[in-house]
Amino acid sequence: MRIFLFLVPFLIVTVSFADQPATKPANTTILPDVFAGWKIAKPAQTSKNPTIADSTNAGVLKEYGFTDFAGAIYTRDDGRKLTIKAARFEDASGAYGALTFYRMPQMLSENIGDEGYSLNERILFYRGNVLIDAVFQQLSAMSAAELRELSDDLPKPVGNNSNLPRLRDYLPKDSLAKNSLRYVIGPSALGKIDAPIPSQYIDFSKGAEVVLGNYNLPGTPATLMLVGYPTPQIAADELTQVQSASQGHQLGDQQLEFRRTGPILAIVAGAASSSDAKSLLASVNYDADVTWNQNTYSSRRDNPAHLIVEVIVLAGIVCGLSVVAGIAFGGFRLAVKRFFPNKVFDRPEQMEIIALHLSDRSQKQNDSP
Numbered sequence: 001m002r003i004f005l006f007l008v009p010f011l012i013v014t015v016s017f018a019d020q021p022a023t024k025p026a027n028t029t030i031l032p033d034v035f036a037g038w039k040i041a042k043p044a045q046t047s048k049n050p051t052i053a054d055s056t057n058a059g060v061l062k063e064y065g066f067t068d069f070a071g072a073i074y075t076r077d078d079g080r081k082l083t084i085k086a087a088r089f090e091d092a093s094g095a096y097g098a099l100t101f102y103r104m105p106q107m108l109s110e111n112i113g114d115e116g117y118s119l120n121e122r123i124l125f126y127r128g129n130v131l132i133d134a135v136f137q138q139l140s141a142m143s144a145a146e147l148r149e150l151s152d153d154l155p156k157p158v159g160n161n162s163n164l165p166r167l168r169d170y171l172p173k174d175s176l177a178k179n180s181l182r183y184v185i186g187p188s189a190l191g192k193i194d195a196p197i198p199s200q201y202i203d204f205s206k207g208a209e210v211v212l213g214n215y216n217l218p219g220t221p222a223t224l225m226l227v228g229y230p231t232p233q234i235a236a237d238e239l240t241q242v243q244s245a246s247q248g249h250q251l252g253d254q255q256l257e258f259r260r261t262g263p264i265l266a267i268v269a270g271a272a273s274s275s276d277a278k279s280l281l282a283s284v285n286y287d288a289d290v291t292w293n294q295n296t297y298s299s300r301r302d303n304p305a306h307l308i309v310e311v312i313v314l315a316g317i318v319c320g321l322s323v324v325a326g327i328a329f330g331g332f333r334l335a336v337k338r339f340f341p342n343k344v345f346d347r348p349e350q351m352e353i354i355a356l357h358l359s360d361r362s363q364k365q366n367d368s369p
Contacts, residue, residue: 063186196269222270262286
């Protein structure tokens with residue numbers, strides 16, 4: 001009994017720790033109030049309307065999976081100001097795509113966040129599923145380091161939401177023009193960039209995604225456009241339609257070369273020679289890769305330790321109930337026998353004993369002649 005009473009507090013504490021969630025709740029705010037000596041001047045402007053974030057490209061933001069926006073002005077003790085706009089997306093692919101959409105060719109690469117660029121006082125970078133557009137009133141030698149600290153304070157996506165598009169890995173790096181890579185997952189964004197194939201010939205309703213970049217081939221520039229579909233069968237059907245449109249001069253008079261590799265359509269447009277275009281197409285080769293796309297976090301239901309704790313608790317409860325029931329039954333019987341002796345239990349008429357009288361039989365045998 002003493003051992004059981006000692007185990008009860010231990011089991012309660014163990015269950016309380018087991019009931020705690022495995023992961024911390026997601027941070028609902030995007031921008032911190034303070035970072036690297038910068039203090040927010042007034043509460044950040046927040047909205048879930050993409051028009052507030054960018055009235056001109058609201059449709060583009062929707063295609064990239066825009067969820068919410070936050071804008072704030074930060075100040076330092078020396079009077080400098082920093083204006084920050086933050087857009088959060090459903091996953092890291094959306095933030096990366098928005099970065100490629102807003103990035104300008106003349107920007108310089110910066111080691112900020114997952115990928116960053118700068119142009120004078122403006123710095124554009126993304127971290128996880130958040131895109132940051134920061135404009136300094138006056139730059140300093142520590143401006144990049146300060147934004148790196150801000151990057152560390154931004155909320156992070158979990159699970160598959162942190163994955164980047166694999167289609168961009170198939171774009172050849174050799175001769176790729178600076179800052180020309182674009183990642184598109186909708187017709188609005190595709191219609192606002194210089195794409196060789198119009199959006200009406202890309203079926204985004206079937207899960208298409210597009211990556212394109214400009215290349216400096218010998219003597220002439222060219223554009224390589226990759227269109228990824230979920231299956232090779234869909235890609236083959238779409239290639240037939242695009243080739244038919246090209247042969248019917250529905251895509252203009254531009255020179256186009258086509259190739260399909262797995263579920264990817266590769267298209268080269270420009271004044272490059274046929275041999276150079278085919279050489280560029282040949283550098284795009286699909287490599288099948290099996291990935292585990294289910295969530296890898298462990299819930300209480302999937303936690304073996306939690307099951308063991310629950311079994312121990314159940315066993316303790318059963319033992320406790322058994323002890324209580326035994327004490328109750330024994331105490332009730334003793335109380336009845338004390339206050340009602342020989343009336344309920346152990347009544348004389350019920351106390352029958354069968355006696356064999358073995359000793360009496362042996363005595364009779366000894367007494368007989």
